[in-house]
Amino acid sequence: GVRVIVSPRPGYRVLSAHLVVRTDPAGPLERVFEVLALRAARCADRPATVGGDRLEFGARAPTELVDLALAQVACRAGDLTVDAAAFERERDAMADALRRRPPTLHEAAGQQLVELLYPGHPYSAEVTEARVRAFRAADAAKWLGLNVRPERAALVIAGDVAATDALFERIEQRLGRWRPRGGDGTLRARPPAPLPAGREVVVVDRPGWRVAEVLVGVRVPPRGARDEAAFRTLSWRLQHALTARLRDGAGLTYRVSMSLLEQSLGSALVLSTAVDRARAGEALAAVLEELGGSARPLDPEALAQARWRAVRRAGRGLGTSWRNALRLTEMFVHDLPPDEWDTFAARAAALDAGALVAEAGRWALGREAIVVVGDAAAIAPELRGAGLPARVLPGMARRWPPQPAEPAPGARAAVP
Numbered sequence: 001g002v003r004v005i006v007s008p009r010p011g012y013r014v015l016s017a018h019l020v021v022r023t024d025p026a027g028p029l030e031r032v033f034e035v036l037a038l039r040a041a042r043c044a045d046r047p048a049t050v051g052g053d054r055l056e057f058g059a060r061a062p063t064e065l066v067d068l069a070l071a072q073v074a075c076r077a078g079d080l081t082v083d084a085a086a087f088e089r090e091r092d093a094m095a096d097a098l099r100r101r102p103p104t105l106h107e108a109a110g111q112q113l114v115e116l117l118y119p120g121h122p123y124s125a126e127v128t129e130a131r132v133r134a135f136r137a138a139d140a141a142k143w144l145g146l147n148v149r150p151e152r153a154a155l156v157i158a159g160d161v162a163a164t165d166a167l168f169e170r171i172e173q174r175l176g177r178w179r180p181r182g183g184d185g186t187l188r189a190r191p192p193a194p195l196p197a198g199r200e201v202v203v204v205d206r207p208g209w210r211v212a213e214v215l216v217g218v219r220v221p222p223r224g225a226r227d228e229a230a231f232r233t234l235s236w237r238l239q240h241a242l243t244a245r246l247r248d249g250a251g252l253t254y255r256v257s258m259s260l261l262e263q264s265l266g267s268a269l270v271l272s273t274a275v276d277r278a279r280a281g282e283a284l285a286a287v288l289e290e291l292g293g294s295a296r297p298l299d300p301e302a303l304a305q306a307r308w309r310a311v312r313r314a315g316r317g318l319g320t321s322w323r324n325a326l327r328l329t330e331m332f333v334h335d336l337p338p339d340e341w342d343t344f345a346a347r348a349a350a351l352d353a354g355a356l357v358a359e360a361g362r363w364a365l366g367r368e369a370i371v372v373v374g375d376a377a378a379i380a381p382e383l384r385g386a387g388l389p390a391r392v393l394p395g396m397a398r399r400w401p402p403q404p405a406e407p408a409p410g411a412r413a414a415v416p
Contacts, residue, residue, distance in 0.1 A: 001150035002175050003332065004168065007158040007324045015066060015159025016321045019057040019073040020329040022152040025190055025264045026052050027122035028114075029131055036094065037140035040087035041080040048077070053264040054333050055148065060322075063160045067170060073155070074174040080144050084137035091135050098129040109204045109215065109373050112393060116200050116369030117217045117261070117268045121193045145181040152185055154332040158321040193266040195219055196367040201284075201383060201390040205376040212280035212374040212382075216271045216287050219364035222264050224334035229348040230359035232310040234294055235260075235269065237302065237356075240309070241290050246273060252283050264334070269363070277378045281386030288368065288388075294360040297353035311345045 002019075026034060034050045048055040059072040103111070111126055118124040125131075155175065161167060196219070220226065235258060242256040253273045261268040271291075275283040298306065317323055318341060331340055372379055376392045383390045 001153070001180075002171075002178070003154040004171055005154055005156045005328050005332070006161060006163040006167070007156065007321070007328060008162055009159055009321050009324070012160050012321055013063045014060060014321065015063050015069060015157060015161055016325045017059045017061075017066075017069040017073050018156040018158075018325045018329050019077050020154050020156065020332060021048075021055045021057075021077065021148055022187060022333060023054055023147045024187060026050075027118075027125045029125040029127050030122060032094070032127050032132060033135050033140070034143070036087060036090050036135060037082060037143055038080075039090045040082050040084075040137070040140065041144060051333075054329070056329065066157075066161065066167070067174075069157075070170060070174040074178070077148055077153070077178070080148055082137055082141040082144060084141075087135075087137040087140055091132060095129045095132040098127070098132060105204065105206055105373065108393070109213075109371050112202050112204060113215055113217055113270070113369055113371045114261075116196060116202065116371070117219060118193050118263075118266070119196060121265075123193055123263055123265070146185075149180045149185045150175070150178045151180065152187070154329070156325045156328045156332070158325040158328070190265055192222075193263065195266075195364050196369055199366060199368050199370070201370040201372070201388050202393055203376045203379055203383070203390045204371060204373045204393045206374050207377070209374050210277055211274050212277040212283070212372055212379050213274045214272065214280065214284055214287065215371045215373075216284070216291070217261070217268045217369040218291060219367065220267050220269050221362050222267045222334075223262055223330070224264070224336065226267075226362065227347075227355070227359050228340075229310065229344055230351055230355050232314060233303075233306045233348060233351055234356055234360055236309045236313065237298065237306040238271075238290060238294055240306070241293070242271065242273075242287060245286055245290065246275075246283060250282070250286070252276075252279055252286075256287075268369075277374050278382065280372060280374065280379045281382035281384075281388060284370065284372070284383065284388060285386045291368065292365055294363065295357060295365060297357055300353075303351070303353055303356070307348045307351055311348050314341075314344055314348075 023034070031050050031052055034055070038048050038050070038055070048057045057073045057077045059069040061069040111124075115124040155171065157167075220231065239256060239258045246252045246256055247254065252275045256271060256273045259270045259272075261270055271287055273283065273287070318327060327341055330336070331338070370388075372383070372390065380390050380392060
């Protein structure tokens with residue numbers, strides 16, 4: 001039942017083996033549960049990477065040791081049994097770490113952002129000590145049996161290898177004995193995560209702080225449901241326009257960063273920058289104005305530049321065995337066509353202004369989630385003056401500074 005994808009790279013004598021398994025969409029709390037389940041699974045000497053809608057078991061080895069790489073991923077995925085005592089130890093250690101260390105200011109800001117972006121949805125569930133302590137080993141064993149299944153998996157091998165009968169015989173020897181354990185393995189269809197009802201602005205108070213850190217999130221279609229060429233072209237135009245306006249034109253900031261919170265039930269584009277608190281309203285108004293400008297047609301020269309830049313950025317994600325393997329696993333997880341990256345440059349070159357307007361029309365413009373970190377007494381009036389009244393998140397001064405303890409891995413919602 002395992003799909004096999006081989007990506008040859010002649011002359012490169014290190015191969016990457018990725019065994020990726022589709023899972024039900026998961027929010028932060030669910031992902032912590034999955035991490036704990038995998039840590040407590042026998043034969044999982046290196047637990048899988050948990051991605052919210054997938055698990056990835058990876059191995060790297062010299063090309064001559066392809067059997068070793070196959071043995072590693074087969075062991076990690078094919079015979080997972082939860083050790084109840086190990087699960088409880090891992091669970092309690094994480095819960096204890098959460099109890100000892102309250103959330104930092106920026107973790108609280110990140111939590112607030114996802115709550116605004118995904119109102120009432122598991123994607124915004126906060127990871128707390130009480131919720132982690134409620135996890136049970138029996139549920140972890142059940143989850144592994146229902147989700148780590150060969151019919152949901154693909155094995156991607158990238159490197160100096162060829163798709164020969166001998167290679168497939170080796171794969172069959174290693175993975176042919178992997179059998180489902182209960183259930184039919186069908187991934188249930190899930191409705192999209194709800195959109196924000198409207199634009200909302202929250203200030204996370206940091207008294208006395210002279211800088212305003214501005215986060216603006218806008219919901220966009222998930223990877224498998226959007227025109228990626230148009231989306232990347234629009235994204236580059238937006239970041240370029242904001243950098244030119246806020247840095248080069250107004251001298252408000254050093255940089256504008258952009259990241260993508262990729263979720264299979266609804267993704268989010270997040271813009272972030274930092275400015276003097278006295279100009280927070282001006283900076284935020286500029287960000288929202290440029291976001292709204294995404295729905296207006298570009299002139300031919302700006303369109304040509306944006307398309308070219310999008311293609312160049314996309315090319316940076318390809319070219320090595322590891323990057324090629326990641327793109328192939330992405331295609332498997334999101335049901336993308338097999339020529340997704342082969343045709344990307346041509347699709348981008350064919351985009352016209354109308355195609356970009358159509359893609360921007362699928363963004364939740366006007367329903368942005370906005371979080372500003374800084375001195376609320378100074379920033380809130382600035383935002384009101386810019387026509388952006390804000391709700392102040394109280395009590396943050398009592399949480400600052402954070403306790404000097406190590407965070408539990410993956411246990412907090414952080415600013416993207």
